[in-house]
Amino acid sequence: MVDKKTKVWSGCPVRFGMSQFGDKWSFLILRDLMFKGRKYYYEFMEAGEGISTNVLASRLLDLENNEIISKTRDPLKGSRFIYSLTQKGTELLPMMLAMMDWAEKYDDVTEVPQEFITKLRSEPEKLQQEILENLPS
Amino acid sequence: MVDKKTKVWSGCPVRFGMSQFGDKWSFLILRDLMFKGRKYYYEFMEAGEGISTNVLASRLLDLENNEIISKTRDPLKGSRFIYSLTQKGTELLPMMLAMMDWAEKYDDVTEVPQEFITKLRSEPEKLQQEILENLPS
DNA sequence: AAATTAACTTGCTTTTAACAAGTAAAACTC
């Protein structure tokens, strides 16, 4: 769990965010869902970040319990599940984009394509719309 | 350290963000600096979140090493230090605001004042400017 | 029916966080 222990964990929006997706792996899973087109367990595993399988399982379950992602059996192949963002999950996109904007500025080896970052800074609404339209629903 | 181990930790902006401030406590410290006017070690300790003193020390040092915050001796009282946001740190404000916007929507016990959230949604630029102007520099 | 794919779970080790106590430097207090 991202945060299981703290007794009263309500009130502050930042605290709420942290309780819902506030760790490294959750952010990386969200990134995979939003920008990388990944949707299967094994794809998250193979993303190359080095997440442990038990931790991945735990994070996916947390995110699902928090209704940020949902899990459905793949109709084309019943041995696997499709993970996808809920509405609540897609609405984290602005936060992720703000973070990427910042990171691109301060990380000199960032791999964000220039056209992406240009669009992010000139027509953020449009970029966001395009990303949303390209998400599997 | 937020992330000390991963060998190659470059390229992706989300990964970069996580390596710089990617844990619960870092976010809460940033919140304190941005919105709560806290600047002393003991203020972070007393913020009521339950951070351990060794973890706080560690996070402050990480954030300082990452040049997101800076630390100076208080000229008025040399036994304490003033922690403040750098330019790099203040530029995380849009991300934090995006997160708060989201949280306010999904956390039904959020404590964000209505006027704050209204302004955030109607004149975000102006709100941001006001917050920046009120930060100690 | 046997082998493979996909998604986990379980058990163990290592790392990190939480908790409690102690130290050190500056600064007030008498």
Added chain:
DNA sequence: GAGTTTTACTTGTTAAAAGCAAGTTAATTT
């Protein structure tokens, strides 16, 4: 100016979480 207080930590120990390796289960393909 000596002793107490304030502030910011550090150190040591325990508890929790992450990382690692191997095993299990259900669906699917061969």
